[in-house]
Each structure stands twice: as structure tokens, then as C-alpha cells.
Amino acid sequence: AQRVTQPEKLLSVFKGAPVELKCNYSYSGSPELFWYVQYSRQRLQLLLRHISRESIKGFTADLNKGETSFHLKKPFAQEEDSAMYYCALMPNFNKFYFGSGTKLNVKP
Amino acid sequence: DTGVSQDPRHKITKRGQNVTFRCDPISEHNRLYWYRQTLGQGPEFLTYFQNEAQLEKSRLLSDRFSAERPKGSFSTLEIQRTEQGDSAMYLCASSPLGGNTEAFFGQGTRLTVV
Numbered sequence: 001a002q003r004v005t006q007p008e009k010l011l012s013v014f015k016g017a018p019v020e021l022k023c024n025y026s027y028s029g030s031p032e033l034f035w036y037v038q039y040s041r042q043r044l045q046l047l048l049r050h051i052s053r054e055s056i057k058g059f060t061a062d063l064n065k066g067e068t069s070f071h072l073k074k075p076f077a078q079e080e081d082s083a084m085y086y087c088a089l090m091p092n093f094n095k096f097y098f099g100s101g102t103k104l105n106v107k108p
Numbered sequence: 109d110t111g112v113s114q115d116p117r118h119k120i121t122k123r124g125q126n127v128t129f130r131c132d133p134i135s136e137h138n139r140l141y142w143y144r145q146t147l148g149q150g151p152e153f154l155t156y157f158q159n160e161a162q163l164e165k166s167r168l169l170s171d172r173f174s175a176e177r178p179k180g181s182f183s184t185l186e187i188q189r190t191e192q193g194d195s196a197m198y199l200c201a202s203s204p205l206g207g208n209t210e211a212f213f214g215q216g217t218r219l220t221v222v
Binding site: 099 | 111112143149152153164199210211215
């Protein structure tokens with residue numbers, strides 16, 4: 001069965017520190033993986049997708065098929081990065097499976 | 109705002125009442141999704157449409173829940189005989205056809221059953 005696990009409910013870091021939000025998935029096929037972000041009082045929005053191999057707002061995520069992981073990383077966290085982050089899996093190009101989310105708190 | 113819009117934003121209802129939510133997707137998006145989100149959890153899939161066809165329903169969606177997308181444009185989600193456990197944020201999203209496409213989410217409808 002498809003599943004997305006985000007083991008940390010809350011991650012607190014100081015401004016300028018590196019940040020890594022963990023995501024592990026369970027899927028036997030070739031995965032399509034995404035990171036969505038929800039800032040305070042805003043709607044859920046796409047941050048990045050693995051197929052694009054892009055860097056958005058300094059964030060990157062690398063798919064590791066051996067470890068079935070898609071961790072989100074940023075070398076220097078900013079206060080405006082504080083938000084809820086959701087990892088999502090899209091098998092078979094239909095619906096999304098979301099993890100339970102990690103709240104990132106960047107302290108000044 | 110040309111994004112996905114949901115109405116109402118908030119709904120308080122008494123247990124046993126029926127409620128209906130509306131979602132207007134981004135124009136020309138073929139796919140429309142309904143998700144439910146409870147406190148501390150990520151969005152859980154309920155159902156999705158491709159144009160007017162409802163292609164999949166989650167086992168979470170009991171017989172009290174029904175969704176329609178009559179003309180392949182807006183969609184409604186109805187909950188009959190609401191229960192306290194139905195209290196949640198109901199999210200709608202839309203996307204164009206094709207693989208690996210982004211889903212655009214609405215602001216959600218927060219349902220409170222008292």
C-alpha cells in the first residue's frame with residue numbers, strides 16, 4: 001500500500017541554520033514525489049516536485065530510491081520559511097497521498 | 109482571485125443535519141479532488157473527478173457522503189446526517205490532465221458539527 005511518513009511533527013531551528021525535513025514513502029512503482037507548503041492562513045501550495053529537480057526558495061529535495069526517501073533540505077533557514085510542510089506521493093498519475101506534515105519553526 | 113474557490117469557508121451545523129459544500133476549480137482543469145484534513149494530520153483523499161466522471165472514492169467516504177460534478181466544472185460535496193466525527197477541514201483541489209502535474213488547492217471549508 002502507498003504511504004508517506006513524516007516522522008517529525010515539529011522542527012525548530014535558528015535562523016541561518018541548515019534544515020532537513022524528513023520524508024519516507026512506501027510504493028513499489030516509480031514514484032512521483034512532491035513537497036507542499038502551507039504558510040500561516042494561506043492555502044496549501046506546491047513547493048517543489050522531484051521530476052523538475054529544481055530549487056525553490058533555496059529548498060532542494062533528492063529522491064533516494066534505495067532508502068525510499070525524499071528529504072527536503074535548505075542550507076540556511078530564514079524566518080519566512082516557518083510553515084507546515086507536507087510530503088506527497090502521486091502513484092499512477094492520479095491522486096496524492098500526503099504525509100502528516102512537519103511544522104518548521106525558524107527562530108530569530 | 110482566479111484560483112480554486114470553496115464556499116462556504118466555515119460551516120457550523122447540528123448533528124444530524126445535512127450540509128453541502130461547493131468547489132469551483134481553476135477554469136479548464138479536468139481533474140478535481142476532495143480531501144479531508146483533521147487536526148495534526150495531512151490531507152486524506154476522499155474522491156476525485158476527471159471531467160464529470162467520478163473515478164475513485166476512498167473507503168473513508170461512507171454512504172452519507174456524496175460528491176457530484178455535473179457538468180465537469182464546479183463540484184459539490186454533500187454530507188447527510190452529520191456526525192461529530194465529520195468535523196474537519198474539507199479541501200478541494202484541481203489540476204490539468206497529465207502526469208506529474210501540480211494540484212492547486214482551495215482555502216478549504218471548515219466544518220464543525222455540534
